[in-house]
Amino acid sequence: MTDLHAIPPRPDNNPASPGLRLSDQCKATIFICIVGGILVSILFYIFISLLICAEIRPELQFDLSSSLSSVNVSSSRVTGQWNMVLSIKRPSKVAVEYAHMNLLLSYGQLSLSRPALIPDFIQSPGNVTTVRAEAPSMIQIVNDLSVRGLVRSLKRGEVAIDVVVKSKRRIQLGLLWVPVPDMEANCNKITFTAPTDGKGGSWMSLGGTLDCRS
Numbered sequence: 001m002t003d004l005h006a007i008p009p010r011p012d013n014n015p016a017s018p019g020l021r022l023s024d025q026c027k028a029t030i031f032i033c034i035v036g037g038i039l040v041s042i043l044f045y046i047f048i049s050l051l052i053c054a055e056i057r058p059e060l061q062f063d064l065s066s067s068l069s070s071v072n073v074s075s076s077r078v079t080g081q082w083n084m085v086l087s088i089k090r091p092s093k094v095a096v097e098y099a100h101m102n103l104l105l106s107y108g109q110l111s112l113s114r115p116a117l118i119p120d121f122i123q124s125p126g127n128v129t130t131v132r133a134e135a136p137s138m139i140q141i142v143n144d145l146s147v148r149g150l151v152r153s154l155k156r157g158e159v160a161i162d163v164v165v166k167s168k169r170r171i172q173l174g175l176l177w178v179p180v181p182d183m184e185a186n187c188n189k190i191t192f193t194a195p196t197d198g199k200g201g202s203w204m205s206l207g208g209t210l211d212c213r214s
Helices: 018-055 145-156
Strands: 059-062 067-073 077-089 096-107 116-118 121-123 128-140 158-173 176-193 203-208
Touching (some): 059 176, 116 128
Antiparallel strands (some): 077 128
């Protein structure tokens, strides 16, 4: 009678062999390295974007050609059109895209119009860009402190308003456009003065603080 002896499996068929365990560990290490590299790249871009963002703070100023036209103060309402001309100077060395830019005009706590929208544009490094916005205004005469103050100012021939400029931005880094924090600038006491010839017409923006703080 022949004795039967069990034949042990070869090492390479053993799923728990050290060689196979080492292969799994290598795959896990490679995967971790890839994920880590992606995260480091993202953090690097965020860091660079924040540094550049600190550099690209623009200088904003309202042009003297800004005007308030078609002013009419009746017993029931105040109407007019604000024609705003804004110069944007940016000394940084990268291109910036401005999107959804709008101007919010107010007199005290009183909103003077709907947000005045400015079309999207790209500003090249070191350029000065001039943008224009029109904001029709129609305000009902009510027993409100800000409304009464606006009416008195218009009848006196001089009115100072506040303007907030808001915009989304992206900067160009090589072939990529990277979003950076939104821009918001406050322009206080933009003063419009009535013409002195008594013929009416547009009110010119004179005096006051024409620069904006961003």
